[in-house]
Amino acid sequence: MKWLIIASAGLYLFGAFRLPFFLAGLAAELTYLALRGSALGRLPLIGPHDTLIFFSTSIALMGLPFLVAQGLRRDGTVSWGVGVLAALFALLALPFRSLNMPLPPVLNTLWFELHVALAFFAYALFGIGAILGGFYLARRDRGLLDLQYRAALVGYSFFSASMVSGGIWGYYAWGTYWLWTPKELWTSILWLFYSLYLHIRLKGPAWERGVAWAGIIGFGITLFTYLGVSMLMKSSHSF
Amino acid sequence: MKRLYNFLASLDLGIWLVAGVILFLGIGSFVTREGSAINDVPLFIWLTKAPIAETWWLLVTVAVLALLALNTVLCSIESLKAKWQRGSFLARIAPQVMHLGFLLIVLAHLLSAYGGFKDGGPLPEGGSFSFPDGSRVEIVRLDARIGPMGMPLDFSATLRHATPAGERHAVFSPNHPYFYQGFGVYLKQVELFPAKMALVEIHREPGAGLALAGALFFTAANLMILWLRRGKRAEAAQ
Numbered sequence: 001m002k003w004l005i006i007a008s009a010g011l012y013l014f015g016a017f018r019l020p021f022f023l024a025g026l027a028a029e030l031t032y033l034a035l036r037g038s039a040l041g042r043l044p045l046i047g048p049h050d051t052l053i054f055f056s057t058s059i060a061l062m063g064l065p066f067l068v069a070q071g072l073r074r075d076g077t078v079s080w081g082v083g084v085l086a087a088l089f090a091l092l093a094l095p096f097r098s099l100n101m102p103l104p105p106v107l108n109t110l111w112f113e114l115h116v117a118l119a120f121f122a123y124a125l126f127g128i129g130a131i132l133g134g135f136y137l138a139r140r141d142r143g144l145l146d147l148q149y150r151a152a153l154v155g156y157s158f159f160s161a162s163m164v165s166g167g168i169w170g171y172y173a174w175g176t177y178w179l180w181t182p183k184e185l186w187t188s189i190l191w192l193f194y195s196l197y198l199h200i201r202l203k204g205p206a207w208e209r210g211v212a213w214a215g216i217i218g219f220g221i222t223l224f225t226y227l228g229v230s231m232l233m234k235s236s237h238s239f
Numbered sequence: 240m241k242r243l244y245n246f247l248a249s250l251d252l253g254i255w256l257v258a259g260v261i262l263f264l265g266i267g268s269f270v271t272r273e274g275s276a277i278n279d280v281p282l283f284i285w286l287t288k289a290p291i292a293e294t295w296w297l298l299v300t301v302a303v304l305a306l307l308a309l310n311t312v313l314c315s316i317e318s319l320k321a322k323w324q325r326g327s328f329l330a331r332i333a334p335q336v337m338h339l340g341f342l343l344i345v346l347a348h349l350l351s352a353y354g355g356f357k358d359g360g361p362l363p364e365g366g367s368f369s370f371p372d373g374s375r376v377e378i379v380r381l382d383a384r385i386g387p388m389g390m391p392l393d394f395s396a397t398l399r400h401a402t403p404a405g406e407r408h409a410v411f412s413p414n415h416p417y418f419y420q421g422f423g424v425y426l427k428q429v430e431l432f433p434a435k436m437a438l439v440e441i442h443r444e445p446g447a448g449l450a451l452a453g454a455l456f457f458t459a460a461n462l463m464i465l466w467l468r469r470g471k472r473a474e475a476a477q
Contacts, residue, residue: 102386105393105413153468157461164454172414175357175425175442177450178348180277185268189261196257202250233268 004032005053005094009087012060016083017076019067025083026060029090033057042103045116048230052093054117055226058124059086066128066151071143078144081131111169118162123222125155126194130219133212145208148215149201156194163191182233186225193221248313256307260300267296282352308345311338333463340457347446347453356422359440371422371441375401379408381435394429396437421445 008028015021033053036044044050063082072078129151136144166187167177178184197214200207246252271277275293277285286294315335322331362368367377376398383394395412400419409417416423421443428438 101388101390102392105391108393109414111414150468154465157465160457160461164458167450167454169414171444171447172416173425175416175423175440176278176351176355176444177447178351180271180282182268182271185264185271189264189268192257192261192264196254196261199250199254199257203254229268 001032001035002094004028004035005090008032008056009090012083012087012090016087017080019079022060022063022067022079022083025086026057026064029053029057029060029086036098040100042108043113043117044098045113046101046103046107047096047099049093049096049098051116051120051226052089052096055120055123056086056089056093058120059089059127062121062124062151063128066132066147069147071141072147078131078135081135082128085127085131106173109169109173111165111172115162115166115169118158118165122155122159122162123226125151125158126215126219126222129155129215133215136212137209142208145212148212152194152197152215152218156191156198159191159194163187182229183225186221186229190218190221190225193218244313247310248317249310250314253307253310253314256303256310259303260307263296263300263303267300270296279357281355281357282348304345308342311342314338327467329463330467333460333467336456336460336463340453340455340460343453343456344450347448347450349446350449351444351446354443354445356443357440359425359427359438362437362439364435364437368439370400370419371443372420374403376424377401378437378439381429381431381437383429383431385431391429394426396426396429396439398424 005028008025011021011025011028016025033044036050036053043054045054059082063079063086066072067079067082129148132144132148132151135141136148170179171177193214197211197218200214201211203210270293272293276289279285280288282297286297315338319331319335356371358371362378364378364381367375370376377400378396379399380397381394382396384392386392393412395410397408397410398417400407400409400417402419407419411417411424411426413426416425418424423442423444425440425442426437427440430436
């Protein structure tokens with residue numbers, strides 16, 4: 001089945017500047033997820049392999065509305081940028097072994113699946129926001145910054161909902177809606193950072209470059225929260 | 240006095256305070272060591288008992304957060320005063336409801352940090368423990384379903400609780416705790432060999448209800464803002 005991932009990464013890398021190729025890449029990834037999900041009998045969200053694929057698919061899925069947005073419809077470069085990001089995480093998943101074990105009982109709840117899926121939708125939108133911020137800094141097209149804001153605002157909404165569902169899951173699973181672990185601390189840092197982003201934007205046109213940079217830095221914090229904490233810090237709450 | 244008020248109610252101060260909370264939480268994630276008791280006792284107890292070298296980042300964070308809470312209240316008041324005569328009601332109120340949600344969540348953390356409770360340990364099938372109100376809870380039966388790879392697929396415990404109002408029976412399992420008088424009894428693990436044993440914990444989170452209320456306010460206002468943005472896009476497209 002891994003050939004579906006390789007095919008989707010190829011389509012993203014070499015054809016994503018044309019929408020039909022981008023859509024074909026997304027279809028291949030969704031097929032892979034559907035096949036794995038039906039084999040496991042649940043959403044594939046455990047372990048680095050599955051989460052990286054889910055992240056990559058989320059980037060392509062969340063990127064779609066932006067690729068057909070007014071102003072970007074004929075812009076193959078942004079479309080390709082989103083495709084490259086999706087391809088990067090799809091390829092990163094390949095060296096990791098897929099875990100085919102049943103869900104531990106504590107993870108066997110809708111709140112957990114909701115928590116993780118919403119977090120990845122948010123991460124994906126933060127990634128798209130970073131790409132749009134980069135293109136804004138290169139081209140100074142105000143429309144790109146407005147799209148970055150939309151990506152960040154919708155991402156922030158998904159992330160807030162993920163924190164709420166995570167808190168409800170934690171309360172029923174662990175007895176507390178909050179644990180002081182590095183993962184939770186960095187989750188709060190990420191949430192606060194995007195709160196900061198939304199408030200910096202209120203400072204007006206003089207801060208436009210700063211806003212674009214904040215969108216890029218935010219994705220760096222996103223990657224540290226997702227991958228860095230799990231790899232570099234001891235936390236009971238990691239993938 | 241007016242200058243102090245303007246300073247405390249400024250967006251700039253809010254931005255710096257959020258940046259400060261981010262900075263100290265980031266430091267805290269590196270300072271907190273594995274094996275720290277931070278999650279084992281209510282936070283205020285940990286703050287008073289643990290060495291200052293381990294707690295200083297959280298003390299600074301709480302102080303900055305207190306100032307941020309004040310700044311949030313004052314900014315909301317100023318924003319409402321400034322926008323009261325213009326724009327739609329939803330546009331005026333949505334950001335302030337988000338702020339209210341944030342403040343309720345901060346308050347919830349304070350309540351849990353002060354009045355939280357956690358206890359627990361291993362118990363054999365047939366074993367019992369004393370509930371915080373003095374009543375007795377007995378683990379009558381332990382069940383587990385083990386998968387072909389040796390991993391537990393599911394486990395549960397049946398308890399008998401002798402309360403002053405009479406005997407209660409319940410089955411509790413992961414994600415389905417037993418609740419009584421604000422306390423939750425949680426089943427963390429069950430082992431069948433060499434003897435049937437369970438890891439049972441009792442928790443109380445006095446801030447949970449307030450945190451949920453804050454989260455609901457925040458989410459509702461967040462959806463309002465998204466809806467309002469959608470309206471703006473539709474206007475721009477016409």
